[in-house]
Amino acid sequence: MEYDVKDLKLAEKGKLRMEWAGRFMPVLNSIKEKFAKDKPLQNIRIAACLHVTSETGNLMETLKVGGAHVRLTASNPLSTQDDVAAAMVKYNKIPVFSIKGEDNKTYYDHIHKALGHAPQITMDDGADLVSTIHTKRTDLLEDIIGGTEETTTGVIRLRSMARNKVLRYPIVAVNDANTKHLFDNRYGTGQSTVDGILRATNVLLAGLNFVVAGYGWCGRGVAMRARGAGAKVIITEVDPLKALEAVMDGYHVMPMSAAVKIGDIFVTLTGDKTIIGRSHFQKMKDGAIVANSGHFNVEIDIPALTALSKSKKKIRESAEEFTLRDGRKIYLLGEGRLINLAAAEGHPAMVMDMSFANQAMCVLFLAREGRRLDIKVYSVPKEIDESIARMKLETMGVRIDRLTAEQKKYLAAWEEGT
Numbered sequence: 001m002e003y004d005v006k007d008l009k010l011a012e013k014g015k016l017r018m019e020w021a022g023r024f025m026p027v028l029n030s031i032k033e034k035f036a037k038d039k040p041l042q043n044i045r046i047a048a049c050l051h052v053t054s055e056t057g058n059l060m061e062t063l064k065v066g067g068a069h070v071r072l073t074a075s076n077p078l079s080t081q082d083d084v085a086a087a088m089v090k091y092n093k094i095p096v097f098s099i100k101g102e103d104n105k106t107y108y109d110h111i112h113k114a115l116g117h118a119p120q121i122t123m124d125d126g127a128d129l130v131s132t133i134h135t136k137r138t139d140l141l142e143d144i145i146g147g148t149e150e151t152t153t154g155v156i157r158l159r160s161m162a163r164n165k166v167l168r169y170p171i172v173a174v175n176d177a178n179t180k181h182l183f184d185n186r187y188g189t190g191q192s193t194v195d196g197i198l199r200a201t202n203v204l205l206a207g208l209n210f211v212v213a214g215y216g217w218c219g220r221g222v223a224m225r226a227r228g229a230g231a232k233v234i235i236t237e238v239d240p241l242k243a244l245e246a247v248m249d250g251y252h253v254m255p256m257s258a259a260v261k262i263g264d265i266f267v268t269l270t271g272d273k274t275i276i277g278r279s280h281f282q283k284m285k286d287g288a289i290v291a292n293s294g295h296f297n298v299e300i301d302i303p304a305l306t307a308l309s310k311s312k313k314k315i316r317e318s319a320e321e322f323t324l325r326d327g328r329k330i331y332l333l334g335e336g337r338l339i340n341l342a343a344a345e346g347h348p349a350m351v352m353d354m355s356f357a358n359q360a361m362c363v364l365f366l367a368r369e370g371r372r373l374d375i376k377v378y379s380v381p382k383e384i385d386e387s388i389a390r391m392k393l394e395t396m397g398v399r400i401d402r403l404t405a406e407q408k409k410y411l412a413a414w415e416e417g418t
């Protein structure tokens with residue numbers, strides 16, 4: 001079996017980590033039980049480009065017991081848990097190609113390896129598989145039934161491909177499921193981003209000015225958790241609606257050019273580029289800490305920071321100290337890559353349970369229906385989304401009411417009024 005991981009000797013530790021994560025993934029586990037019985041993915045070839053974590057390990061296991069031939073590569077050079085990668089190879093016999101800290105060339109070599117078995121279904125987190133297939137491996141298109149996409153940034157890229165009529169196979173936007181973005185993006189990113197910043201720095205958040213760039217679901221989550229830790233949270237936005245929401249949620253809202261003068265910690269979660277650039281670094285306070293939790297490492301202009309600096313050194317495991325020409329120091333965390341995965345362990349399993357239950361169900365949907373679908377970006381079917389919400393509530397021991405026949409009739413009618 002082909003694979004490329006850091007060290008198979010790490011496998012035992014990775015296996016325990018997967019087992020621990022699995023304890024918090026009851027919805028995915030119940031899908032796994034069904035898959036083990038029915039084998040609905042028998043002989044389907046799947047290439048997955050996802051963060052290689054203990055939660056992803058549980059998803060890969062689920063697809064494999066469903067009968068699929070899965071190959072896995074990382075969706076970010078810094079997001080691999082090397083022990084988990086080793087465990088998947090050693091114990092699950094899944095070909096994994098990823099090593100934490102790999103350079104860009106190795107990252108893409110690994111993507112090509114994951115495509116080595118001519119996949120029928122692709123699973124992306126950021127659309128790197130889709131873009132590689134569409135630019136460098138168009139020979140694979142003939143066999144491909146469809147793909148899934150995990151994250152906001154990937155969905156934006158794919159919708160742009162569809163709009164420009166270059167997309168060549170249907171995609172299901174897992175990110176758009178309510179049981180995904182309302183929980184994973186908000187509570188998952190919220191907690192794990194703060195976790196990453198704390199592991200990287202061990203600063204006390206209470207009393208600090210904590211600047212969150214972008215008030216989408218991820219930004220909302222980070223702002224909420226930073227406020228909970230006692231920070232004074234400032235939001236920067238370009239969208240007037242989101243900015244207004246941030247104001248009424250009780251945050252200070254201002255442009256980045258004003259926030260840079262007072263911020264102690266900055267986190268970007270916009271999905272766009274150069275959110276913090278040269279002019280911003282020039283105005284930052286001595287000791288400012290800068291991190292990114294958006295998908296790509298383009299939100300912070302690292303070349304500009306480097307150009308403004310006379311020296312830099314690694315001061316902690318996930319923190320670099322840049323000394324600017326005027327003597328000020330700025331701290332960049334996790335090389336500007338997703339700080340929750342670069343310095344912490346990504347979203348907790350309890351929330352990935354729903355995201356990956358959506359992934360598993362959408363792969364099944366593609367295996368069954370994919371050949372009949374038009375080439376466009378689909379939302380997750382409503383029945384899948386709702387069934388995952390119901391299952392999650394059930395596993396949490398939460399019961400809810402059901403509409404009575406009278407209530408259903410009332411909602412469906414228009415006659416009854418004042």
Ligand code: ADE
Nearest residue numbers: 051053055056345346347
């Ligand atoms: N994205 C964010 N957190 C993650 C995790 N724990 N596993 C896989 N993908 C993730």
